[in-house]
Amino acid sequence: MPQLGQLLLEEKLVTAPQLEEGLETQVVHGGRLGTNLVELGFLKEPDLARVLGRQHNMPYASGEMVPDPAAIAVCPLKFLDDNDVMPMRVDPTRLTVTVLDPKRLDALDALAFKAGKRIVQVLIPEFRMNQLLRKHCKAFRPLRPIDMNTLRPSKKKAEDEKKPADAADLIDESDFAKLYANAAGGGSPDADVIEGQVVEEAAVAAPSGPSPAGVAQPPEPQLPPLTFAEAQAMLQKSSNRDDIARVVLRFAKSKFRRALLLSVRGDLVTGWQGMGKGVSERAVLRIGVSLREGNSFQLVRDSRSFFVGAMKRTPGMAVFYKLLGGGYPSTSVIMPLLVRGKPVNLLYVDNGPDQLTPPDVGELLIVSQAVTRSYEALIRQRKGPKAP
Numbered sequence: 001m002p003q004l005g006q007l008l009l010e011e012k013l014v015t016a017p018q019l020e021e022g023l024e025t026q027v028v029h030g031g032r033l034g035t036n037l038v039e040l041g042f043l044k045e046p047d048l049a050r051v052l053g054r055q056h057n058m059p060y061a062s063g064e065m066v067p068d069p070a071a072i073a074v075c076p077l078k079f080l081d082d083n084d085v086m087p088m089r090v091d092p093t094r095l096t097v098t099v100l101d102p103k104r105l106d107a108l109d110a111l112a113f114k115a116g117k118r119i120v121q122v123l124i125p126e127f128r129m130n131q132l133l134r135k136h137c138k139a140f141r142p143l144r145p146i147d148m149n150t151l152r153p154s155k156k157k158a159e160d161e162k163k164p165a166d167a168a169d170l171i172d173e174s175d176f177a178k179l180y181a182n183a184a185g186g187g188s189p190d191a192d193v194i195e196g197q198v199v200e201e202a203a204v205a206a207p208s209g210p211s212p213a214g215v216a217q218p219p220e221p222q223l224p225p226l227t228f229a230e231a232q233a234m235l236q237k238s239s240n241r242d243d244i245a246r247v248v249l250r251f252a253k254s255k256f257r258r259a260l261l262l263s264v265r266g267d268l269v270t271g272w273q274g275m276g277k278g279v280s281e282r283a284v285l286r287i288g289v290s291l292r293e294g295n296s297f298q299l300v301r302d303s304r305s306f307f308v309g310a311m312k313r314t315p316g317m318a319v320f321y322k323l324l325g326g327g328y329p330s331t332s333v334i335m336p337l338l339v340r341g342k343p344v345n346l347l348y349v350d351n352g353p354d355q356l357t358p359p360d361v362g363e364l365l366i367v368s369q370a371v372t373r374s375y376e377a378l379i380r381q382r383k384g385p386k387a388p
Helices: 004-010 016-029 033-039 045-056 077-083 105-115 126-137 155-162 173-184 195-205 228-236 241-253 281-285 296-303 315-323 362-383
Strands: 085-090 094-099 118-123 258-265 268-276 288-290 307-309 332-339 342-350
Touching (some): 004 045, 016 033, 016 241, 016 258, 016 362, 033 045, 045 118, 077 085, 077 105, 085 105, 094 126, 105 118, 228 362, 241 258, 241 342, 241 362, 268 281, 288 315, 296 307, 332 362, 342 362
Parallel strands (some): 094 118
Antiparallel strands (some): 258 268, 268 288, 332 342
């Protein structure tokens, strides 16, 4: 089967440098290659869906989708979430489902058995599947720029992108509420109230208590902290982005009560992983903070330098701290993690609500430089050896 990148180059939908940049961002931000190319502004969703259909020789779809509730009801929501499938239409003999991986024959066979119908597959892009599962199955998928309508501008707008934002461009509380609720709800056009969404996430973030189904949730495992020397040694051996994240957070945990790694994509900061007191991985995945509101995260991204102090109070940061359980710390530390000189992640640490955070950034700076080297090694490995 031909690789997606090869097909995109054959159809002249992307250039070789654009494909290379897409591979780099995939290493750093995860997700599938097509998702990253769309977010970079190099590829349109309909073209991505069509080429995916060609790659797998099967029907495809793109754009906003609304599944039939009767179709979703054929099996438990957890099954759909676990297997990346979404039933869309049901008739007396067939069940039409959107899929992410058509090779998951075991899941499709199980779904056919549960429904008692023949399965008709339709392939869709990764980010569309995540939006459907987030909205209809309460799935916990990380927010991405495409979910909050903050895609990178086209090259034609590159000069405008460099201009500083006017005051009118800054996002207000009402706009942010709509933006966040729409994204966290999977793209629902009527999700225009944020408080209910935040309350729901705060309940998820609670360390104990019954789930919505009345079943107690097991506590999330907490890995032991790492010393400075251990962190440096493990970063040299990291084989993927998740390994890097765990090492950085375990080291930060040795010095601070809470630590989070956030992804930076254009004008959006999203949650990736977190550790520490009261930090829930599920709540972290719901974090989405717009940098258009002029917050402390924006300052770190633009200056590419660390920040120590009180966080600027904005609508996005209010949601950020609600997802962490509520309450601003007196001071926080934010450290940018750079790749090719660009901030790709933010390491955020604090000691909890109303607490001072010591400005102990010396070893954090050294670890952040080690992360840069680890990322660049993974990028070289992902691209493979250069042709002679």
